[in-house]
Amino acid sequence: MHIRHISHPRNPLTAFATKALAAASAIAMMFTAAACGQSNDTSDTGALKKVTFMLYWTPDTNHIGIYVAKHQGWFENAGIDIDIVPVAQAGGEQAVNNGQADFALTTLTNVSTYAIKGAKLKEVMQVQQKPSAIWCSLASNTAIKSPKDFDGKTFATFGSNESDAVVRRMIQTDGGKGEFDKVTVGTSTFQTLSSGKADFGGFYSTWEGVQADMEGPALTCFAEPDYGVPGNADSIGIITSDKLIESDPALVKKFVAVAQKGYQFAYEHPDEASEMLVEEAPDANLETDFVKKSMRFIVDGQYWGDPAKIEDGSFTLGTVDFSGTQAYFDFLAQEDAYSDADGKTVHTAPQSKDLATNEFLSEG
Incomplete structure (x- = not known):
């Protein structure tokens, strides 16, 4: 939805530009690669399961938990060989739906838009808990x-x-x-x-x-x-396909657990996590001071949840906000912002409970 992302003047890619390209090609390409299967297939790298994670835009602090977990070796410890790949022109949502990526970062709003067009996706971890x-x-x-x-x-x-x-x-x-x-x-x-x-x-x-x-x-x-805009439009989090959930729920569980650990570390140690992101994503040309200030802004604004509630166990980082996202979906439907694969306006709002799940989260 929103214009996204200027990580540095030398790298002006925006997530919204990516989404616009995706919308333009969604009808023609939505299922063209459906027969390819999930990218991890049955192939392992040694004892590790190869897993592809697709960026939503260029690397930034919304991706930081994945980079932290990779840097710390937590994916490898969980038996996962993660490959973090640039966003495809048609978008991470389509790549995951078609089996060209196993996981991606996006918003539940984007999942709702693609679901109306026929995609079978689920958000399995919602990092951002309020609009930004x-x-x-x-x-x-x-x-x-x-x-x-x-x-x-x-x-x-x-x-x-x-x-x-x-x-x-x-x-x-x-x-x-x-x-x-x-x-x-x-x-x-x-x-x-x-x-x-x-x-x-x-x-x-x-x-x-x-x-x-x-x-x-x-x-x-x-x-x-x-x-006057209700709910949470910026429900940034991790998605996968219904197909992968059905075929390998254990892999989804492991991936989400490691991602949670990465984001938890970043929330508790924002400066150290920022340095890890800069080191792990050298091609993004990120400036360390800028990344640190972004992470401090996220922590101070409690964008990923109340740290005190996370610490005492009353809130689990990554929990899907079903009510906030549904309020926003209802608003979009009321404003005739949804359309199906044929470009016809859809007046009935998608249901967030059908498009996301907390079942793979690990509690505090």
Whole structure:
């Protein structure tokens, strides 16, 4: 849904751009590779099971638990030879559905979108427990003081009905009409705004928001929950296929347990985990100070859950927020943001309970 991801000015890939490409090709490609089977098949590397994990965008702090677990050797200790691979052009959701990857990072919202088109996916661990999306203009654009001022302005978008629905609701909640122009982002949203081609766009507070705070440009931003968007749109977590769950539930259980351990470590030791991410993903050109600040922002904002409740065992890191995600799905259905494989609007919201499970989580 939201514009994602600028890990560094030299690497302007966005997850939303990836999702837009995926949506464009979903009808033609959804099941073309279905006969390929799961990527791990029956092949082992020595005593290890080969498992492919696909990124959602370029490496960042939302992937950090996987990189920490790899760095610490926890996957290997669990009998897993993990291969972390770049996101495919059509998206990790399609790759997992078609058996080209075993696991991927995405959101439960994306799973709901693909499920309507026929994919058989499940989120097996939800890392992020509350929204982090922010909708921003350059601070130098003094004409925008609140979302109602987006009315009549130009939105830097990748063309999603979902993002249109969110922006429209925010504007209307703030007393505006919800009418705006759009321009397709070519490289990065920062550049599109700075060039004057658009007036506002979507970012994530945990990444681009941190970047803007450290490096500029200064932004004026507004959060979805403050302006009438219900639930949690940013249910970032790990998905796999129904097929792998049916064929090898023990592997899914082991993978999730190791991932939980990695994210738990990162939540408790954000600076050390940040250094591990930078070391494990050298091609991403991540700056250590930036990654550390992003992780501290996540911890301070309790984006992965209340650390005190995790410590005392009353909340398990990775738990799926069924009510929050369902509230958001219902909103999208109400706004006619869902469509099936034929492009026909779907008015009935998918059910989060059918698209995610906590059965593979290990309790504290």
